[in-house]
Structures are given as C-alpha cells and as structure tokens.
Amino acid sequence: MLKFFPKEYEDRSRFSLLKESPIGEKASLEVEILGSGQILKPRKNMSILKVPFKDNSGQGYLTFFNQEYLKNKFNIGDIFKIHGKINKIGMELQVTNPIFEKKELNSNLGRIIPLYSLTKGLTNNDILKIMTIAVKENVDLLQENLPLYMMHKYNLMSIKDSIKNIHYPINSEKLKQAQNRLKFEELLILQLGLFMIKSSSTTDNKGISFCKFKDTKKMINSLSFKLTNAQTRVIEEIEKDMDSDKQMNRLIQGDVGSGKTIIAAIAMFKCVKSGYQSAMLAPTEILATQHFKSLEPIFDEWGIKCELLIGSLTPKNKAKVLEKLKNGEIDILIGTHAIIQEGIEFDRLGLAITDEQHRFGVKQRAILNKKGNNPDIIVMTATPIPRTLALILYGDLDISIIDELPPGRKEIETFAIGPNMIERMNGFIKKQILEGRQAYIVCPLIEESESLNLNSAQEIYTELKDNTFKEFKVGLLHGKMNSKEKDEIMQMFKNKNLDILISTTVIEVGVNVPNANIMTIYNSERFGLAQLHQLRGRVGRGEYQSYCILINYSKNKIARERMRILQDSTDGFKISEKDLEIRGPGEFFGTRQHGLPELKIANLFTDIRILKIVQKEALEIMRIDPNLERLEHQKLKIEIKNMFKDVGEDLILN
Structure with missing residues (x-):
C-alpha cells in the first residue's frame, strides 16, 4: 500500500x-x-x-x-x-x-x-482511509535503501518522510521533495539493474575481428540504387566495429523507409565473406518472409546461401534447415524469434541482427549472444528514441542514426477527420482505386467489443465489402489468423489481387507494397503517435502521391493536439518526443516487452533531469563496486532483484 x-x-x-x-x-x-x-x-x-x-x-x-x-x-x-x-x-x-x-x-x-x-466499487475516500492506517502503522518500519553518502550529496528527503508526504503532503514544497527522492531511488535501481544485466550477459566482451574485403565495395556498387550519405556513414561505423576485435553492440535508428535493411545486408555480406554465419530476427513472420524475399536474390548473386526459419514451416522442413545450419551449409538465417529457441545451433555465428528491437527484451538479446562466441550484434529500429532514453533502453549500445530518406520519396499528406467525413473519404478512396491504386484500412480491434465502443476490423470488413466497396476486391488481415493465412492475404494484396486491405495493426511493421498509397486509420485516438507514424510509413513507398487519413472519434483537446502533431510533422524523432511527453514511455515503448519493469512513480521522459544525475551515479557505483558487495550498496541489490524479478532476474548476479 x-x-x-x-x-x-x-x-x-x-x-x-x-x-x-x-x-x-x-x-x-x-x-x-x-x-x-x-x-x-x-x-x-x-x-x-x-x-x-x-x-x-x-x-x-x-x-x-x-x-x-x-x-x-x-x-x-x-x-x-x-x-x-x-x-x-x-x-x-x-x-x-x-x-x-x-x-x-x-x-x-x-x-x-x-x-x-481506482477500480470499480472503490472510491478515493476508501483508499484515503486505508492509506491513513497503512502509513500510521507501517511507515516507521521502513529502512533506507539509498547509501547515506548519496542522501547527503543530493540533500534527499528520508524514506519515512517521503512516504508520509507522498500520501499526505504537508505542503507543495514537501510534496515536490518527496517525489524527487522516490523518483531518484526508483530510477537508480532501474539503471543499476540494467547495467548488471548487461555486464552479466557480456562478461567477456572480446568479439570477432572480421576480414577487410574489397568485395564489400563491389557489392555496394552492384546495387541498383545509390546509398544516401547517412547510409554510407552508418556502414563505415559498422565496418570499423567489425574490423576491431571488440564485440559490436550497435543500435541503428532510422525512420520508416530510411533504408536500414540494405545496411543489414551489407554487414551480413562482410560477415559471411569472413567465414562466419549471420542471423536476422524480425518480430513477425510476414516481415521475416519479406526480408528473406528481398535479400535472397542479392545474396544469391554472390553464392551466399540464405534460408528462412519461421514457425509455420513443416516439422520436416524445419529439421532440414536446422541440420544445414548446424553443419554450416547455411550462411544467413532469417526468421522470427524462433531463431533463439533452445535446440537451434549455429556452426559459426558471427553476426546477429534484430529488427524492431522494442519487440525483443534484454533477456532475448543475451540468449542470442550465447548462440555464438560473442557475435557482433546490430539492433535496428524505426522507432526514434531520444539519446538519454536510449541509454536506459540500450545502455551499452553505440548509436548510429540514419537521418536522411532516399531521394525522390514524396511526403505523405496527412489528414485528421471526424466520423462525419467518412462518406467523403470513401469517395476519395474509390477515385484512387479506379486510378489503379490500393488502400489500407486499419482498425484497433478484431471483433466488436461490448466494453469498448470501437470499430472492429471484422465489422468494418463486412460493411465495406458488402456495401460501400462492393464493386472492389476487399481482404481482411488480423493477428488471430495463422501465418499461412496472413501470408496468403498479404501476397494477394502485393500482387494487386486485392484493392483494399482491412487490417489490425499486424501490418504495422515493415510490409512493403509500393502500389498502396492510402492509409486510413479508424479510432486513431486509440493509437500512440509513434505507432500511427509507423502505420503511415506503410504507404509512400512507390512513385505515387500517398495519403494518410486519421479518423478521430474523440472530441478532447489532447486527441486533437495529437492529430495535429502528425499532420504537421513527418519527423519520427519529433513525433516520438511528443508521444513520450503526452503518453509517457510505458505505452510508447511497451516497456514489458523491452525487458524493463513498470515504473511506479518516475517517468523516463519528464524526469530526464533526475535520470541524467542517476545515470552518472550508477556508472560510478558500477566502476567501484560492480557486484554491489559493499555494505552501503547491499539494500540496492535487494531492491534490484525485487524490481527485475519478472523481467530477467536470472541474468543478475546473485
């Protein structure tokens, strides 16, 4: 309590x-x-x-x-x-x-x-009464977790006074002091825990020194397009890492469509030419398959053997792939997180790349590390993250940013509308389809919900297929379908056998259909800005002017402000900062998936000032007492174990 x-x-x-x-x-x-x-x-x-x-x-x-x-x-x-x-x-x-x-x-x-x-049946007065007893009877049993030297250094309020003032503030100044102290402690425990997880998963940081090959330049020159300056800079940073004998841990941040996949391909090429295997993990089977289909022809030209490993493979085919992987007959393995399951063995894993890292936790990354002898690791994300937060989320990773889009990409025109404009919007979609284009229509739910008054994909699919767009070919895609069904629908859309694809957010990551130029999102107020930006990035991939239409059912001020941000900006970094400001980081990053515990009082974005101080202190503690063995750090160690018990405690030193 x-x-x-x-x-x-x-x-x-x-x-x-x-x-x-x-x-x-x-x-x-x-x-x-x-x-x-x-x-x-x-x-x-x-x-x-x-x-x-x-x-x-x-x-x-x-x-x-x-x-x-x-x-x-x-x-x-x-x-x-x-x-x-x-x-x-x-x-x-x-x-x-x-x-x-x-x-x-x-x-x-x-x-x-x-x-x-509050929860149903419980009032604020009920909690106030319970809290009065809880504070009165238990606050004196609390002991300090923070070392005394730190309390003095930052003039922090005692734990007992902090708890009293957080629940029963004497005045606004005391409340501020209590919040400051409790946020400081929570962020310190979080940062120390992450540092300990990372040091326990990479105890030996010595990695592989890959050979320098002229072939890499030849491979780049053989591509059908010219790399941007930003891509060239990031490739140079990667090559420098791969040439050294220190294990590479690099985060590549690039907005939707900035060309991260080809950078991954060049790094894998260099790895294979040095006699090692590469693995690339994607969050969904659709995306893994898409990567495989786009990369296999490139590698095939150079005699590099590429295979796909996803859950929908038949047991017989899966066994074949695993056998070839173990024997070293496969150079590059592309797949979902199934790649890091037990029983999957590489012959000589040299480089592991994870795409859309916010779907993979710290724990998964450590398992991947053990599939080889400290392989180089590249983490790619289209979710731009401010640097201070990247230190919390990725700690020991070096950061490369692709801050330039390939030339010739038209800016996507974004419109926010109310439900009263849907009929007009449908007329616009019809006009575009008759001109040969295709459209996505995204809904937040699969089935109609009694508790949430939201448009479901199933409901909208039935209405649009049977009435509004009955003269067109309409398909439905959602997360409850098996991989084979999803792939078939996606393939039909790619091959222009469908004019309209109605989908849940399963299409959010990476799917590439150059002919689709309209993205319509129902109940857009239910999505995070970063997620809406990702969805918008599914269009604008071809030569045609593209449009994103956000249908906003909320009349509140924040919802309107959020829609305005998307209308005014296509810069993923600006959008992600605003998203963090408005919604907080829990929803934005999906902290549970990230290997981060939920925070009770601190906010990674709004408390950035405290976070910076805490990071400095945590680094100093790790330098002088990496296993927290000193008496003044013992309580912190216990708190770290409590905080991380659901998200990778086994990786923290005992």
Whole structure:
C-alpha cells in the first residue's frame, strides 16, 4: 500500500473567494449558510437541492443532484469549508456537488489531497482511509535503501518522510521533495539493474575481428540504387566495429523507409565473406518472409546461401534447415524469434541482427549472444528514441542514426477527420482505386467489443465489402489468423489481387507494397503517435502521391493536439518526443516487452533531469563496486532483484 502512489493531486489547501474563482474550475471556499435548502424537480427521476450561501465576496448556491437527503445537513448560520466546481447559470453562481465539511472539522479540506487510480466499487475516500492506517502503522518500519553518502550529496528527503508526504503532503514544497527522492531511488535501481544485466550477459566482451574485403565495395556498387550519405556513414561505423576485435553492440535508428535493411545486408555480406554465419530476427513472420524475399536474390548473386526459419514451416522442413545450419551449409538465417529457441545451433555465428528491437527484451538479446562466441550484434529500429532514453533502453549500445530518406520519396499528406467525413473519404478512396491504386484500412480491434465502443476490423470488413466497396476486391488481415493465412492475404494484396486491405495493426511493421498509397486509420485516438507514424510509413513507398487519413472519434483537446502533431510533422524523432511527453514511455515503448519493469512513480521522459544525475551515479557505483558487495550498496541489490524479478532476474548476479 505504501508504494501505491497517487496518480495526481488536488490542491484544496488554498481558499479563494467566490467572485474571484474561475468559472468551470474547482475551488475551495469558506461559506456561511443563508437559508434552508430548496428542492426542485425539473423532470421525473431528477431532483436538485439548492442551498443559499455567502462569503466575503458575494452570494451563491450549493447545488446537489439527486441527493435530497443532504437537505437537513445545512442550517442557517453554519460555517462550512467546501470544494467543488464553480458554474454560472444565468446570473447565478453555483458550486456543483461540492465536498463539504463543518469548519471546526479538519480532514480533507484545507490540504493537498492525493488522487489514486481506482477500480470499480472503490472510491478515493476508501483508499484515503486505508492509506491513513497503512502509513500510521507501517511507515516507521521502513529502512533506507539509498547509501547515506548519496542522501547527503543530493540533500534527499528520508524514506519515512517521503512516504508520509507522498500520501499526505504537508505542503507543495514537501510534496515536490518527496517525489524527487522516490523518483531518484526508483530510477537508480532501474539503471543499476540494467547495467548488471548487461555486464552479466557480456562478461567477456572480446568479439570477432572480421576480414577487410574489397568485395564489400563491389557489392555496394552492384546495387541498383545509390546509398544516401547517412547510409554510407552508418556502414563505415559498422565496418570499423567489425574490423576491431571488440564485440559490436550497435543500435541503428532510422525512420520508416530510411533504408536500414540494405545496411543489414551489407554487414551480413562482410560477415559471411569472413567465414562466419549471420542471423536476422524480425518480430513477425510476414516481415521475416519479406526480408528473406528481398535479400535472397542479392545474396544469391554472390553464392551466399540464405534460408528462412519461421514457425509455420513443416516439422520436416524445419529439421532440414536446422541440420544445414548446424553443419554450416547455411550462411544467413532469417526468421522470427524462433531463431533463439533452445535446440537451434549455429556452426559459426558471427553476426546477429534484430529488427524492431522494442519487440525483443534484454533477456532475448543475451540468449542470442550465447548462440555464438560473442557475435557482433546490430539492433535496428524505426522507432526514434531520444539519446538519454536510449541509454536506459540500450545502455551499452553505440548509436548510429540514419537521418536522411532516399531521394525522390514524396511526403505523405496527412489528414485528421471526424466520423462525419467518412462518406467523403470513401469517395476519395474509390477515385484512387479506379486510378489503379490500393488502400489500407486499419482498425484497433478484431471483433466488436461490448466494453469498448470501437470499430472492429471484422465489422468494418463486412460493411465495406458488402456495401460501400462492393464493386472492389476487399481482404481482411488480423493477428488471430495463422501465418499461412496472413501470408496468403498479404501476397494477394502485393500482387494487386486485392484493392483494399482491412487490417489490425499486424501490418504495422515493415510490409512493403509500393502500389498502396492510402492509409486510413479508424479510432486513431486509440493509437500512440509513434505507432500511427509507423502505420503511415506503410504507404509512400512507390512513385505515387500517398495519403494518410486519421479518423478521430474523440472530441478532447489532447486527441486533437495529437492529430495535429502528425499532420504537421513527418519527423519520427519529433513525433516520438511528443508521444513520450503526452503518453509517457510505458505505452510508447511497451516497456514489458523491452525487458524493463513498470515504473511506479518516475517517468523516463519528464524526469530526464533526475535520470541524467542517476545515470552518472550508477556508472560510478558500477566502476567501484560492480557486484554491489559493499555494505552501503547491499539494500540496492535487494531492491534490484525485487524490481527485475519478472523481467530477467536470472541474468543478475546473485
């Protein structure tokens, strides 16, 4: 309970005057009751209790809906503290459904009130009552986890005072100090834990020194397109890593369509020409298959043997691939995370590349490392990540950024519309299809949901196929289909046997159909900005002007702001920063998949100032006491084990 932190606070400590309080906002007032409550019944099943009051600035009414029983609580002359929303109805000022207490009582008014995440059947008052007991009976049992030297250095509040003030703040300054201290501790434990996981998974950092080959230049020159300056720079950084005998751990960040796959191909080419095998992991079978189909012809020209390993292979075919892999007959293996399962053996794994790394955790990367003798590792992502966060998420990786798109790519025109514009949008889609183009229509769910009022792929597919687009060929793709079904549908769309593909976000990553130039996304308010940007990147891959249409069902200000960001920018880095700012990193990165535990109080983006200090301290601790054996670091070690018990504790030193 003590670590069930409030999600926000309501400041009821500052009292204002009625006439000075902003209309539409909550305020705390001290009032005198002027008369008896009057009950109005404007319609059946509705009653309004109006109680007249005054303060030093004027008069108003307390108004309560369907709460007639409160009438006898108010007597003429009583002084009350109240807190509620100020409304103006005609010339009349009202405080609607306020919290109220007699002046002589002192509990929830006149102070800062914590607001907690609630579940059905539980009110904030219930939690406040439980928390009062929890804090009173247990706070003195808490012990410091942070070393004393660190507490003094940063003038941090004690753990006992922090817990008291996070749940029952004395004032806003004490609340700030408590938040600062608890965030500091949480981020320090997180960063130390990640450093320990990484050091335990790469104890011997000596890697492979690959041969320098002129063939690499020949291979680059034989491509049907010219590399961008950014691609050339990143290849040079990779070659330098591969030539040294230190294990390469490099993150390649590049926006959707920046050409990461060909960089991976050049690195794998160099690896194979040095006598080693390469592996490339993709998050889905569709993407693994696409990589295989685009890379196999390139490698075939150079006599390099490339194979595909995915779950949908027959046991017989899978056994053949595994046998050839073990014997060294396969040079490059492309597949899903099935590649890192037990029982899959390489002859001489020299380079492992993971695509869309935010789908693979720290743990998976360490397993991959053990498939060879410290193979070089490249991690590729189209999700741009600010550098400070990359240090948390990727710690020991060097970062390469492809900050340039190949020439000739037209900017995708993005429009945000309300549901009232769908008919007009459908007319536009028809016009584009008649001109020979194809369209994606993305929905957040597969089946209709009773609890969420969202458009499901199945529902929209039926409606569009049978009515709106009945003259066109419409297909459906979703995650519940098996790999064979997904591949067949995707292949039909690629081969232009379908005009419209209705899909869930299964098409988010990497699928390449140059003739598709429209991306329509229903309930776009339900997706993260980074995810919408990824989906938008599925179009604009051919010579035709492309369009992304976001259908936004929400009227709130944040949803509108988010849609505006996408309309105004195609820069993945700017979009990801805004996404982090608005939604926080948990949803943005999928921290569970990342091998990161959920944070209870800190936010990796908004607490970047604390994070920078913590990273410096964590590096110093790892330098002087890498196994946390010193007495002052013992408690931190216990907390690290608790934090990481669900996400790779076995990789932390005992």
